[in-house]
Amino acid sequence: MRMKNKYRKPTSLRCNAGSRCSSSVLLWSLVGCLLMLHLYSYIRDQDVHSQESHLHIGRHPEILELEQFEEDSIQIPPPRKRSPRAAKRKPRKVHTSLIEEFLDESSQIRHIFFPDQKTAIDPMSDNGDETHFYYPGRIWLDTTGNPIQAHGGGILYDDRTKTYYWYGEFKDGPTYHAHKRAAARVDVIGVGCYSSKDLWTWKNEGIVLAAEENDETHDLHKLNVLERPKVIYNDKTGKYVMWMHIDDTNYTKASVGVAVSNFPTGPFTYLYSKRPHGFDSRDMTVFKDDDGIAYLLYSSEDNSELHVGPLSEDYLDVTETMRRILVGQHREAPAVFKHQGMYYMITSGCTSWAPNEALAHASESIMGPWETIGNPCIGGDKIFRHTTFFSQSTFVLPVHGIPGLFIFLADRWNPADLRDSRYVWLPLTLGGPVDQPFEYSFGFPLWSRVSIYWHKKWRLPFSWRGKE
Numbered sequence: 001m002r003m004k005n006k007y008r009k010p011t012s013l014r015c016n017a018g019s020r021c022s023s024s025v026l027l028w029s030l031v032g033c034l035l036m037l038h039l040y041s042y043i044r045d046q047d048v049h050s051q052e053s054h055l056h057i058g059r060h061p062e063i064l065e066l067e068q069f070e071e072d073s074i075q076i077p078p079p080r081k082r083s084p085r086a087a088k089r090k091p092r093k094v095h096t097s098l099i100e101e102f103l104d105e106s107s108q109i110r111h112i113f114f115p116d117q118k119t120a121i122d123p124m125s126d127n128g129d130e131t132h133f134y135y136p137g138r139i140w141l142d143t144t145g146n147p148i149q150a151h152g153g154g155i156l157y158d159d160r161t162k163t164y165y166w167y168g169e170f171k172d173g174p175t176y177h178a179h180k181r182a183a184a185r186v187d188v189i190g191v192g193c194y195s196s197k198d199l200w201t202w203k204n205e206g207i208v209l210a211a212e213e214n215d216e217t218h219d220l221h222k223l224n225v226l227e228r229p230k231v232i233y234n235d236k237t238g239k240y241v242m243w244m245h246i247d248d249t250n251y252t253k254a255s256v257g258v259a260v261s262n263f264p265t266g267p268f269t270y271l272y273s274k275r276p277h278g279f280d281s282r283d284m285t286v287f288k289d290d291d292g293i294a295y296l297l298y299s300s301e302d303n304s305e306l307h308v309g310p311l312s313e314d315y316l317d318v319t320e321t322m323r324r325i326l327v328g329q330h331r332e333a334p335a336v337f338k339h340q341g342m343y344y345m346i347t348s349g350c351t352s353w354a355p356n357e358a359l360a361h362a363s364e365s366i367m368g369p370w371e372t373i374g375n376p377c378i379g380g381d382k383i384f385r386h387t388t389f390f391s392q393s394t395f396v397l398p399v400h401g402i403p404g405l406f407i408f409l410a411d412r413w414n415p416a417d418l419r420d421s422r423y424v425w426l427p428l429t430l431g432g433p434v435d436q437p438f439e440y441s442f443g444f445p446l447w448s449r450v451s452i453y454w455h456k457k458w459r460l461p462f463s464w465r466g467k468e
């Protein structure tokens with residue numbers, strides 16, 4: 001077949017005049033390149049402008065309607081007294097000291113990070129104009145007036161009941177350290193579940209998977225660890241399947257656990273735990289794709305990389321297929337979502353309960369390779385952007401009916417009193433070129449910048465809130 005080309009007539013582009021012709025082709029290519037460059041920098045400029053104004057956050061009119069951004073600026077307290085020797089050793093950055101301040105129970109600015117009960121969001125009280133507003137970091141009450149206990153959680157939209165279910169760690173117990181060098185913990189109580197139609201008013205559906213009180217050999221024994229529960233619905237079996245991180249006190253078991261139920265509100269039957277594909281697994285998530293195939297993503301090899309692989313058809317196990325992604329990047333707390341056929345993921349660094357900088361990643365295939373495309377956090381103080389607004393990613397929820405609008409769910413951990421950890425919910429949008437150069441693809445990016453905007457208060461567009 002190829003041989004034939006040799007005898008084909010030269011195309012009209014090729015001419016016999018030789019050098020004169022090729023130099024004009026060169027010239028036109030140059031002009032073309034310059035035009036492209038110009039266009040690219042123009043688009044980039046436009047994007048920078050829109051980022052500066054903080055008002056243009058997406059082309060969709062309903063996204064533009066996102067109301068009441070209030071930007072925050074933290075008043076940095078006077079530096080605390082340090083011994084002259086300590087000060088000499090290491091000059092402290094504002095940065096570090098604010099994270100220290102955040103972690104310090106007796107900090108004078110603690111109320112900024114952990115506003116008190118008086119400011120709690122209570123959807124059941126007469127809120128007047130304040131109705132439906134999210135206040136990231138404030139205490140959030142359920143319909144019975146108790147703080148919502150659904151940490152490290154995820155949300156399932158259940159088509160059958162047209163209801164949102166929020167699952168998370170129920171941590172309403174005392175915080176303690178198992179031994180001197182152990183991280184703060186709360187004994188396992190179980191997985192809490194809350195239901196809502198409007199994503200603001202949440203009814204407590206109880207503990208849908210409870211800890212085991214007595215049997216010390218059981219995965220769910222209270223002295224073990226149950227983190228980051230996520231629930232997906234299997235259309236083929238009609239079952240609700242929960243995946244979670246199961247560990248022992250010292251985080252050496254590093255496994256995933258699976259539970260199943262016929263109803264979104266449980267009770268879930270615990271099945272088993274395992275090391276997926278034979279590897280250690282700590283922070284994890286599951287993602288159900290449009291074609292019904294679900295995937296498990298987990299931090300592995302001592303959190304140095306992530307692994308991704310499809311689940312079996314019934315979602316009750318992994319399959320043999322697994323790919324290593326973000327190798328050597330030391331990321332955890334993965335939250336995956338999809339937009340216009342592209343896959344996106346937000347992760348955090350690994351610094352225990354302390355907040356750190358989030359990163360966004362993108363890929364054409366959920367199996368990778370994944371590109372790291374930069375810190376998605378925008379707005380607020382610089383320190384806010386460098387600490388994921390003093391929180392850690394846990395889930396990204398698509399807002400039904402508004403393409404391109406997502407809610408970023410994160411945990412503002414309170415290691416001094418884990419039950420009092422707060423929720424940081426913020427709008428997440430896609431648009432504009434990404435910040436970082438690509439490793440795996442050249443030329444025009446297939447994916448957009450992921451932007452999570454800081455809002456002191458915000459709510460979903462009115463048109464959406466009116467809908468069921």
Ligand SMILES: *[C@@H]1O[C@H](CO)[C@@H](O)[C@H](O)[C@H]1NC(C)=O
Nearest residue numbers: 178179180181248249250252
């Ligand atoms: C956890 O580690 C501590 C300190 O290394 C040890 O004393 C304790 O026995 C360990 N606990 C378990 C359940 O392995």
